Amino acid sequence: MILKIDFESDLPIYIQLKTQIIEGIAAGVLKEGDPLPSVRQMASDLGINLHTVNKAYTFLKQDGFITVHRQKGVVINSIHGRRVNEDYLARLHKDLSSLAAEAYCRGMNEEEFKNICTELFTKFKSQSPKW
Amino acid sequence: MRVLLVLSTFFICYLPILFYSAFMPYLTRKTESFGVSIPEEIYDDPEVQRIRSTYRSSVLAFGVVFAIFSLFTGLAAPLTVTYIFLPIGTLIQLVIMAVFYLHGHRQMKSLKEKSNWLSNKQQVTMVDTDFRKRKLFVSPLWFMLYVVGVAITLGIGFTFYENMPFRVPMQFDFSGEVTRYAEKSTGTILFAPLMQVFITFIMAFSYWSIGKAKQQIDVSHPEESIETNRIFRYRWSAFTVFSGLALVIMFGIMQLTIVGIIKNTLSMIVVPLGFSGIIVIAAIVLSITTGQGGSRIRLPFSKYNGYVNRDEDRHWKWGVFYFNPDDPSIFVEKRFGIGWTNNFANPMSWVFMIGLIVLIVFVGVVSKFLDV
Known part of the structure; x- marks a missing residue:
């Protein structure tokens, strides 16, 4: 890489x-x-x-x-080395909160924001399907 | 046979130095012109082209005049003068080439300051995490042949030691006349193997450093750059291994002359000249076809992606000496030249250099001790 x-x-x-x-x-x-x-x-x-x-x-x-x-x-x-744990959830929440805040302030609606997430997940799933 | 001496210096030193210097701006990476880093497409900028061609013409003009002058001096002057003049002439030539280079370097530097080539470009560095899994060098097993060579040379020495003449020819003038004899002793047959071991060390070190040297990817077209750089390393590692082997064989032949199997002592002159000639030619061919960092290897080329290499000019004194305390690298590619140089801010660079000097002195002392 x-x-x-x-x-x-x-x-x-x-x-x-x-x-x-x-x-x-x-x-x-x-x-x-x-x-x-x-x-x-x-x-x-x-x-x-x-x-x-x-x-x-x-x-x-x-x-x-x-x-x-x-x-x-x-x-x-x-993948077994890196499950979702509480630490990570807390961090994810914090990171997403700042991203969502900005999207919200710019007038983006919930659907649009979720669509981007779905798109990214679909992409990753197709690229590394075993996870 | 003064003609042989002068002509061989001419062809092995003067001309290669002249052409190597004159055409170096065309052999470097396109991202480095006279030791100054530039975006790759700026290589074809008319002003940059002009600096290159002016440099090339002046170096060639000076070099040809100087070479002709040296040729006549070498042939016409008293022999003692010729002996001193040839090496000093080579040195003078090198110094003057350096002056021409520095002029080009200054011109490029001020041109870069005036232009804003980097202004709308993103400077990045790239690394390929798989780079060192690629085939960067020829098999290290080739070094087994060095060991075989030393063993055979030792074998020749001890096998023919008894029948060796009492006086062993050690030094020759250029007509193959012996100018110094050594008395036959075990030392005389150990000289050639000692030199072979010395060559083995030097070549093994160079080989190792080629694999170790810093990964340098031209970020404007990373995939090609990775592959051309791999080929570059691979070819030079092969050159290192085989030129070293040639030298080992050369000392093997020398051993045959020392023990008296090869009777014609002219071989002591002709053989080294022949081998050096072949090695020099191989190096020239390799430099022209490969270029610095593999820059002259043509691969199917994808478009420039708009990135430019991180500007590290301030770490390069005169574009020649690299001194970057933040870079843990020991060996980095030369900016103006073919091959690698050191990061002089890394203490290991100095350790290696002192080690090399110690090794040379050691070999010198041991050969004195061998009484040859």
Whole structure:
């Protein structure tokens, strides 16, 4: 998978890394058992500090998307590593709340907002059907 | 045989340096002109083209005049002068090429400042998470042949040691006349294997660094860039392995001369010249067909996507020396040249460089100790 980092973006680099890897998993580009570059390799190829990559990987690890093996390196987890839990629900609620708030303020109706969600889910389902 | 000396310097040093320098702006990545990063399509900008062609013409004009001058000096001057002049001439040539380069670099830099090439473009960096799973280099098993080569050379030495002449020819002038003999000893037959081991270390290190070097994708057409860069690494790893093997074989042949199986001592001159010639030609062919980073490899090309590589000019002193403390990379692609250079902000770069110097000094000391 090709990751793209925008250094002028308001989003911190580690967030960009994290979201793109998650999107890669959703899109089926990254599959269970696929290796990712080591922290050092990824940092060197991007020309960024080791800590930045480390931070992204730590978050992904905590959320159950990847496992860091001593020998096998960094590997994408199976879906069983990352069920919906309370923590996640709370975070989802918070993130959606700001997205919905803006949509509401712009005068978007509920249907339109839901349609976009459905569209995205359909897309992910077709790209990585086993989940 | 002064003619051989002068002509070989001419063909192995002067001309390759001249053409390598003159045509380098056409061999670099299109995203880097005279060490200054530019959007890929700006490579064809008339002003940028003019800077390139002016540079090429001036380098060629100077180089040809200098080469002819050197040729006549080499042939006509007293032999002692020729011996000193040829290496110094090569050095002078390199310095003057650097001056021409710096002029081009300044021109590009000020042109970039004047133009706003980057203004409406998004600067990004891309990495392929599968890059290092691709076939980036030839099999490391080739290095087994190096070991075989050293073993055979040692074998030749010990097998023929007894029948070796008491005086061993060690140094020659260009007519193949022996200028220095060494007394026969175990050291004399260990010299060639020592050099082979040295070559093995150097080549193994280069091979390793080719795989290790930073992944650099041209973001305006990432897929092609990944593939051309893979081919670039693969070809140069093959070059590294095979040119090293050629040198190992060369020292094997030298061993045959030392133990007296090859009687014609002219081989001590002709063989190294022949091998260096072949290696230089191979490097030139590879540079022209592949280009820096694989830039001259043509693949079916998708359209530019509007992204541009992150501008890192401030980390490149004169567009030549890379110093970026935030980049953990050790080896990065040269901007003006073929191959890789170091991130001098990484302490490991200095460790490797000092290691290399120590290795060279060590080999020098050991060969003295071998009394050759």
